[in-house]
Amino acid sequence: MAAPPVSSAKFVLGVDIGTTSIKVVLLDSQSKNVVDSSSFPTNSVLNNDIHEHAKEQDPARIIAALDQCMDALPTEKLHNVKCIGVSGQMHGVIFWKSTTGCEWSTSNAGHTFRPQDVSQLITWQDGRCDTDFLSSLPKPESHLSVATGFGCASIFWYSRHRPEFLTEFNIAGTIQDYVVSMLCGLGGCVMTAQNAASWGYFNSTCSQWNTDVLKGAGFPIHLLPVPVQSGSKAGKTCSEWHGIPASTPVGAALGDFQCSVYSCMADRTDAVLNISTSAQLTFAMPADFSPPGEPDPLSPIAYFPYFGNSYLAVAAALNGGNIMATFVGMLTDWMKELGLEVSEAHVYSKLIQCALSQPSTDLHVTPTLLGERHDPTCLGLVSHISPTNLSLGHVTRAICRGILANLATMMPPHTLLAAGVKRIMGSGSALTRNEILRQEVVRTFPLPVVCGKDVDSAVGVAMFFSDKL
Known part of the structure; x- marks a missing residue:
């Protein structure tokens, strides 16, 4: 044979x-x-x-x-x-x-x-x-x-x-x-x-x-x-x-952020939203762009080196998927103190289910638990609390909405539109596994949103070096 x-x-x-x-x-x-x-x-x-x-x-x-x-x-x-x-x-x-x-x-x-x-x-x-x-x-x-x-x-x-x-x-x-x-x-x-x-x-x-x-x-x-x-x-x-x-x-070695962008920015008019442990929203600057000579520590937008001497305008938030993880951890710890043992994976799944049945909320959560690099002293805030919005569905949706609202404060929708952005490509493990976050992206930004498969840094770095072969 x-x-x-x-x-x-x-x-x-x-x-x-x-x-x-x-x-x-x-x-x-x-x-x-x-x-x-x-x-x-x-x-x-x-x-x-x-x-x-x-x-x-x-x-x-x-x-x-x-x-x-x-x-x-x-x-x-x-x-x-x-x-x-x-x-x-x-x-x-x-x-x-x-x-x-x-x-x-x-x-x-x-x-x-x-x-x-x-x-x-x-x-x-x-x-x-x-x-x-x-x-x-x-x-x-x-x-x-x-x-x-x-x-x-x-x-x-x-x-x-x-x-x-x-x-x-x-x-x-x-x-x-x-x-x-x-x-x-x-x-x-x-x-x-x-x-x-x-x-x-x-x-x-x-x-x-x-x-x-x-x-x-x-x-x-x-x-x-x-x-x-x-x-x-x-x-x-x-x-x-x-x-x-x-x-x-x-x-x-390359940066995970740049590789994540490379994996899904199909066109220069795309913006890329990545929510993993942290969160970033970015778009490509014109080919002839040169960064300013001095840093502006108060600006929420920075310019990261990309490929081929080009730059990305980036709103890099310290608060992303880690906020949901902190919330899940907090609930799990509370239940342990009450004598109940529940896995974090089970809690996370239940929270998403609760939030799916709660399509809107008037509860406001500013989830900047870690501050931000342009404002390290800012902390989290919960407001508009009432007896009718204290359910897990309300709180989970408000947290997810707050994560996106924080990003939109750093890089407002009008900034994207003025830069010629025509759609947002979504990536990152937190965004992939959290349907509530995906819903809130659509509500926050007046642009088409596409969440792709195999959109991540490992794919991006492989794509980049494959393109160079």
Whole structure:
């Protein structure tokens, strides 16, 4: 009997290192279709006893979740991966040593790596850099302001409060930069403009760090990654990895936000609304746009580097799907205190059902529990409370409406219309799983709304590098 024909299909692996979960996809390089995907939660959030506002994650758990995702993909297709693209949560920082960083091992799943001599991941949600601390930092030579949770701000905090901690490491990057560095066996870290801009103190016009400003303020500039263009190759896999051959090209890590936009912005007249852990509303600026020379810390709209020297106008809200998650967690905790054990998944499902039966509400919820970068002191507010609007349906719908109202305050509908936006493309895990949020998008913005399938950062990074092949 003749042997079965060997498949000639080639694939691009897209990896997204999210705030709460990892997702990987295999994209057929010819058809541009996603043929396989896998996602697992990281369960990596750590309790920090040193600072009450610290938000850190365990990189070992993150990599373990990545391994779970990879193990779920077909081995025969992984053998035919011709390129790897990685995106991930922006702003955060992780430290490691150039001489180690990870340890490779062999198992039934093939070669894998484990973090070694690395710090915890200080995430974009970190709040230890308060307003007073931020006001003590030098003014950046950039159009983007610096906020708590930004890589450079976090490094400044450590240099002033725990300088001995920084002496243990000589490399820093985002978590996605770390994964790329380990896959390629790099002795340093390369960082695209997308991620560098999210750290602060990076001039995206000339693609350079504000080294003079930082050096003058006592910043350890040796920790700064080497800037590269978005779309550059970081290197090649230094080993076989989960069946992917050694010497497979790996792209320099990209921002999860930009990749999410890339996955669904079919036309430059599209705006993209992403609601995952946080929320963003964005549209493309004209090709000849240049950002302003100085940051406006009070502006709710920022300009993020995109691809090909272009920019996105972005309203980046800290309050998104995490608000619903907080509400669900609060109810679950209350029930525990009352002696009832109910899973968060069950509570979430019931809340959506209740809100579906409550099509409108006069209850007002301003869900800015985390403040916003342009207004860090603003907090949540509930108003127009009456005996008739205290049901779970009313409250759930009011929270979802408030999430969209907050975004509309940051980027009003008239701003979208003036920019020539003709429709809104919806994306993100929170928007995908929450029909109430989708209903409130339509109510809030007077534009057609399209929520697509396979619209996310893992798909976007795979699409981008597939288009470059």
